[in-house]
Amino acid sequence: MKGSLFALAGGAFLTLQGVANARISASIGTWQTATITQFTGFVAALLILLLVRDAKWRGFRQVKPLYLIGGAFAAIIIFSNITAIQQMGVTLTVSALLISQLCLTFVIDSRGWLGVNKQKMRLPQFIGIAMMIAGVVILKL
Structure with missing residues (x-):
């Protein structure tokens, strides 16, 4: 919490x-x-x-x-x-920033880079990132 x-x-x-x-x-x-x-x-x-x-x-x-x-x-x-x-603008910048962070942390976690424990990425994680990208595309329209 x-x-x-x-x-x-x-x-x-x-x-x-x-x-x-x-x-x-x-x-x-x-x-x-x-x-x-x-x-x-x-x-x-x-x-x-x-x-x-x-x-x-x-x-x-x-x-x-x-x-x-x-x-x-x-x-x-x-x-x-x-x-x-x-x-x-602020909204698209923060949205893109979050997607960038998620994508990089996804790679770091899945590969165990920088001393973090390796995490197996599954379909829900891919769907979550895809939904965030779709949300940014919708915001941009």
Whole structure:
């Protein structure tokens, strides 16, 4: 239940961030907006870390270097979302984003990439993705 609430909150904030970033970008540019967003996100995360005082830094050395670039993906995510929202609107952008996420996680789960447990994908999963794609096509009409 708690995970579902965090997922819903994350989705809502991702949408709000995308809209806000698109507005900021219209005034100062997309990469400038991505820079500001990354910086304010860093400051917010640092403040929360200092308030929570979760001192689990020892495990840092055990993290595979490949996973440490995950934060850098955010710059590409922000740029892509801003550009997509400006060109096709919030609804279609979020719909396409969700389909993209589902398709990639489908591949990651089915192949067991990045250390996740392999999951067997069945017909219901294929039908679900197909329904989402059909929904985006309908939204676009």
